[in-house]
Amino acid sequence: MTEPGLLLALPVGIPWVLAAVLPLLDGRKRWVGLLAAAGLGASLLSLVWLASIVIRRGEVEVTAGGWPEGVGITLRADALGVTFALVSVAVILAAFLYEVALGVRWRAFPALILLVAAGLTGLFFTGDAFNFYVFFEISMISSFILAGYREKDYQVRAAFVFAVVNLLGSFVFLIGIAALYTISGSLDMETIAARVAGLNPSSVIAISALIFAAFFLKLGLFPFHFWLPAVYVGSHPPIAAILSGALANIGAYGLLRFGADVLPRELALAAPAVIVIGAASIAYGSLQAVSRRDTSEVMAYSAIGQAGYVLLALGVGGPVGYAAAVVYAVVNSLNKGVVFLSAGLRGPLVGAAFAVGAFSIAGVPPAAGYLGKFMVFEASTAVESVTATVALVFLVFVGSALSFLYSFQVYQRRFVAPGPSGKPSPTAARYLVVLLAALVVLVGLWPQPLMLLSRAAAAALTGSPG
Amino acid sequence: MTLYAALVIAVVLASGTFLLLQRDLFRVVIGIILVSNSATLFIVASGLSRGAAPIYPLPDSGVSDPLVQAMALTALIIGFAVAALLFAMVYQLYASHHTMDLEEIAEAEAREAEDLDLRGDPGTEEVPEEEQDPEERTVP
Numbered sequence: 390m391t392e393p394g395l396l397l398a399l400p401v402g403i404p405w406v407l408a409a410v411l412p413l414l415d416g417r418k419r420w421v422g423l424l425a426a427a428g429l430g431a432s433l434l435s436l437v438w439l440a441s442i443v444i445r446r447g448e449v450e451v452t453a454g455g456w457p458e459g460v461g462i463t464l465r466a467d468a469l470g471v472t473f474a475l476v477s478v479a480v481i482l483a484a485f486l487y488e489v490a491l492g493v494r495w496r497a498f499p500a501l502i503l504l505v506a507a508g509l510t511g512l513f514f515t516g517d518a519f520n521f522y523v524f525f526e527i528s529m530i531s532s533f534i535l536a537g538y539r540e541k542d543y544q545v546r547a548a549f550v551f552a553v554v555n556l557l558g559s560f561v562f563l564i565g566i567a568a569l570y571t572i573s574g575s576l577d578m579e580t581i582a583a584r585v586a587g588l589n590p591s592s593v594i595a596i597s598a599l600i601f602a603a604f605f606l607k608l609g610l611f612p613f614h615f616w617l618p619a620v621y622v623g624s625h626p627p628i629a630a631i632l633s634g635a636l637a638n639i640g641a642y643g644l645l646r647f648g649a650d651v652l653p654r655e656l657a658l659a660a661p662a663v664i665v666i667g668a669a670s671i672a673y674g675s676l677q678a679v680s681r682r683d684t685s686e687v688m689a690y691s692a693i694g695q696a697g698y699v700l701l702a703l704g705v706g707g708p709v710g711y712a713a714a715v716v717y718a719v720v721n722s723l724n725k726g727v728v729f730l731s732a733g734l735r736g737p738l739v740g741a742a743f744a745v746g747a748f749s750i751a752g753v754p755p756a757a758g759y760l761g762k763f764m765v766f767e768a769s770t771a772v773e774s775v776t777a778t779v780a781l782v783f784l785v786f787v788g789s790a791l792s793f794l795y796s797f798q799v800y801q802r803r804f805v806a807p808g809p810s811g812k813p814s815p816t817a818a819r820y821l822v823v824l825l826a827a828l829v830v831l832v833g834l835w836p837q838p839l840m841l842l843s844r845a846a847a848a849a850l851t852g853s854p855g
Numbered sequence: 856m857t858l859y860a861a862l863v864i865a866v867v868l869a870s871g872t873f874l875l876l877q878r879d880l881f882r883v884v885i886g887i888i889l890v891s892n893s894a895t896l897f898i899v900a901s902g903l904s905r906g907a908a909p910i911y912p913l914p915d916s917g918v919s920d921p922l923v924q925a926m927a928l929t930a931l932i933i934g935f936a937v938a939a940l941l942f943a944m945v946y947q948l949y950a951s952h953h954t955m956d957l958e959e960i961a962e963a964e965a966r967e968a969e970d971l972d973l974r975g976d977p978g979t980e981e982v983p984e985e986e987q988d989p990e991e992r993t994v995p
Contacts, residue, residue: 545944553887
């Protein structure tokens with residue numbers, strides 16, 4: 390195995406091996422938690438290294454088990470996968486450190502968090518459609534268990550609903566994968582893309598609909614959103630941060646990978662439907678968020694609206710649209726991480742961190758959110774028809790205004806109005822959210838690395854065969 | 856053969872979906888198991904070639920597609936793991952509410968939340984959840 394090949398295995402392998410060892414230890418002990426955090430940190434560092442190699446030399450590819458290419462399962466890291474893996478592992482690490490600072494309550498908690506991280510990085514790097522499903526289930530099953538963390542009744546029930554709805558989505562996706570195998574005779578994504586491009590689109594569009602619907606469900610877009618508020622509101626804050634900051638990335642990444650990379654012609658055919666669903670999500674999520682009182686409920690509905698922007702950018706397509714979708718998804722993960730984590734804390738500095746997250750969602754510079762909003766604006770002006778451009782720009786503008794409104798409302802209710810004041814949360818957890826908020830501002834002030842990665846990702850998507 | 860397989864998959868998937876829409880949690884889990892098995896059947900049916908087992912292929916005899924068998928096995932294992940997890944969750948809900956009916960559990964939870972509201976206990980961590988609209992939780 391060559392050196393970049395080994396590097397590709399590290400971000401997946403480190404958390405995976407640790408996750409297998411850690412259930413033997415008591416995860417409630419502080420040193421076990423710190424060991425798991427060190428593993429996640431090592432995974433993050435290797436991802437940064439991998440990202441620098443991918444930017445300089447293009448995609449890194451390795452075939453597992455020394456099989457010839459096309460026979461064995463390939464792991465392939467391009468700019469798109471690396472970007473999503475970086476942000477997901479960063480949010481998971483922050484949420485996990487937060488829980489360690491507050492005190493872990495379950496023996497198996499660190500191992501489950503590591504499995505989520507291993508599943509996610511594996512999913513972002515695999516080049517094999519069925520392998521994608523397996524990694525997807527590894528991270529989803531761990532997150533079903535995590536959604537019931539603390540074992541309050543409403544949490545277990547929320548976890549049950551979450552599990553049932555998402556499993557239905559997973560099996561729909563699995564049927565889609567099997568159907569893709571039937572028509573293309575391969576499971577390798579590049580081979581599928583090349584062979585499907587030569588087929589009559591009418592035979593592929595039904596399969597594409599199955600696969601896209603599964604990812605819409607994961608993202609919690611408007612007609613598929615019904616499970617999302619109950620789960621996000623019921624979960625413990627770091628779990629909510631992981632669900633909306635890391636796991637929701639599966640939906641965005643899956644749509645970009647399967648939509649823009651493997652089935653670009655079908656995505657272009659479905660573009661009007663995709664844009665309509667995205668617009669409906671923005672309208673529904675923003676309006677519901679404005680009408681809610683509770684912080685985590687507002688943020689849960691806001692997550693539906695924010696996913697709509699990603700979809701809008703995806704529907705517009707082309708290099709501009711794909712780059713906007715990547716930037717928006719990344720920035721949104723960071724925002725949601727900051728907001729959900731700081732909503733669970735009390736004491737000085739927490740309000741400031743929450744404000745950064747909330748204003749980033751509203752798109753106020755210098756927080757990173759304005760970058761995403763700006764790129765979605767740019768993408769909507771790239772549409773050819775004038776009426777569509779006007780409608781999209783109007784929608785994005787109204788959505789941003791509404792998100793500004795609910796961010797302010799939530800901030801006022803949570804931190805300005807005198808409420809029941811308890812004892813302040815542990816200092817370590819508070820510094821952690823401040824650090825994450827600082828990262829959001831840093832991305833806004835120095836957007837070049839993110840822009841570079843997103844442009845490279847969009848170039849890799851549009852340059853692929855088909 | 857393809858038509859026959861399609862019919863079987865359609866029946867299994869439809870009965871699974873029907874059970875998913877029930878209020879009884881046990882039936883919901885059985886529904887998920889049926890849906891997962893319909894996906895497995897779909898994988899088996901999507902094999903590209905039929906013939907003898909590919910363990911020692913002879914040049915003049917066709918072999919069956921080994922890839923779908925491997926995929927079906929993996930999908931089956933994932934289906935079992937998921938079923939076990941769901942049954943554990945159902946058991947935990949049953950142990951605390953002594954009912955398997957989703958709506959009865961939701962009502963019991965709404966009552967508990969109201970009791971907490973009446974007591975007006977500001978110091979606990981549960982403040983956000985108590986403010987939650989009870990309708991939200993009844994959506995399965």
